[in-house]
Amino acid sequence: QVHLLQSGPEVTKPGASVKVSCKISGHSLSETAIQWVRQTPAKGLEWMGGFDPEDDNIVYAQKFQGSVTMTQDTTTDTAYMEMKSLRPEDTAVYYCAKLAVEEAGPGVDALDIWGQGTMVTVSS
Amino acid sequence: DIQMTQSPSSLSASVGDRVTITCQASRDIDNFLNWYQQKAGKAPKLLIYDASNLAVGVPSRFSGSGSGTDFTFTISSLQPEDIATYYCQQYDTVLALSFGGGTKVEIK
Numbered sequence: 001q002v003h004l005l006q007s008g009p010e011v012t013k014p015g016a017s018v019k020v021s022c023k024i025s026g027h028s029l030s031e032t033a034i035q036w037v038r039q040t041p042a043k044g045l046e047w048m049g050g051f052d053p054e055d056d057n058i059v060y061a062q063k064f065q066g067s068v069t070m071t072q073d074t075t076t077d078t079a080y081m082e083m084k085s086l087r088p089e090d091t092a093v094y095y096c097a098k099l100a101v102e103e104a105g106p107g108v109d110a111l112d113i114w115g116q117g118t119m120v121t122v123s124s
Numbered sequence: 125d126i127q128m129t130q131s132p133s134s135l136s137a138s139v140g141d142r143v144t145i146t147c148q149a150s151r152d153i154d155n156f157l158n159w160y161q162q163k164a165g166k167a168p169k170l171l172i173y174d175a176s177n178l179a180v181g182v183p184s185r186f187s188g189s190g191s192g193t194d195f196t197f198t199i200s201s202l203q204p205e206d207i208a209t210y211y212c213q214q215y216d217t218v219l220a221l222s223f224g225g226g227t228k229v230e231i232k
Contacts, residue, residue, distance in 0.1 A: 035221070045168070045211060047221035059219045062125075095167055103180055104173045109215035110158040112179065114167035 002026040004034075004096050004115035011121045017084040020118045022096030029077040033099040035111060036070060036081045038092040048081070053101065086122045093117040126150050130212055130224030136232045143199040145227045147190075147212035155191045158213045161206075162226075168211060172197065199229075207231055 007021040024032055035050030049060035049070055058070045069082045079096060100112035127150040137143050147157065155175040160168035170179045172188040175195060185200045199206055212224040 037221075044225055045213075045223035047223070050219070052219040054219070061220070097167075100170060100173060100179075104177070108173055109156075109219060109221055110170055110173040110179075110213070111160075111168070111221075112170045114169075117167055 002032075002098065002113050004098065004113055006094075006096060006115040006118045009119040009121070011123070012086060013124055014087055014122055016086055016122075017082060018086060018120055019080055019082040020094050020096075020120070022079045022081070022115050024077045024079070024098075027098075028074070029072055029079065030074045033101060034070075034072065034079040035097050035099060036068075037095045037097060037111070039095065039117075040089075040092040042089070050099075051079075053099065053106065083120075086120075088122050088124075091120065091122045093119050125220075126153060126214055126216065126222055128212055128214055128222055128224040130227055132227060133225060134228040134230065136230045137202050138232045139202055139204060141202045143202050143206075143229060145197040145210055145212075147195045147197070147224050149193045149195075149214055152192050153214050153216070156215045157188075157190065157195045158215070159186075159188055159197045160211045160213060161208045162211065163208045171210075202229070202231070204231060 003025045005023045010018050033051045033053045036048040048064045052059045071080045095117050097111035097114040100110040129148045157175045159172040162168040176188045187198045209226045209228045211226050
């Protein structure tokens with residue numbers, strides 16, 4: 001059974017950075033396309049970016065290019081999302097999730113397994 | 125960017141009612157449309173992928189249809205455990221996902 005376990009809640013100040021981790025179990029990270037999605041009351045669910053299995057690259061949503069860095073450590077099966085220059089409007093629940101390649105097939109960008117979410121609060 | 129317009133934003137129905145939610149894309153997205161259920165305090169759960177395919181373990185009272193720009197999600201007989209917010213999500217030929225605004229379903 002595939003499981004994604006995220007790091008705990010973060011409280012940080014405007015202008016700071018935060019790094020959220022997502023450890024996969026029951027599957028190898030090297031065979032998993034992890035995506036990052038955030039949820040705010042104002043904007044709802046927003047896809048931030050993730051690993052594209054079709055060209056083995058990290059792809060970022062335009063809105064988050066330059067402010068977010070996604071990395072993967074296959075030795076520990078852990079994915080990371082680091083966000084810098086945080087603002088109060090970045091206060092959100094951040095989720096990692098995997099593409100449903102095994103169930104839906106390649107090229108179907110659905111998210112079948114999600115982490116529990118990490119609450120990030122940006123406040124002075 | 126493709127915009128997804130989901131409606132209604134909320135609805136109230138009785139147990140056993142048929143519930144329908146719609147999602148409209150700003151341009152033709154073929155059948156590249158998924159549906160999720162999110163219960164309070166939990167992560168979203170995939171229910172339907174590619175407009176009409178039921179995800180593993182999802183009850184058959186859930187269904188989806190549509191292609192192009194207009195899509196429908198249906199609960200054939202609303203159950204108390206279906207209280208949640210439902211989201212549509214589109215994807216493209218390149219990796220880029222976007223979600224609808226959500227529909228909150230409550231029991232009357």
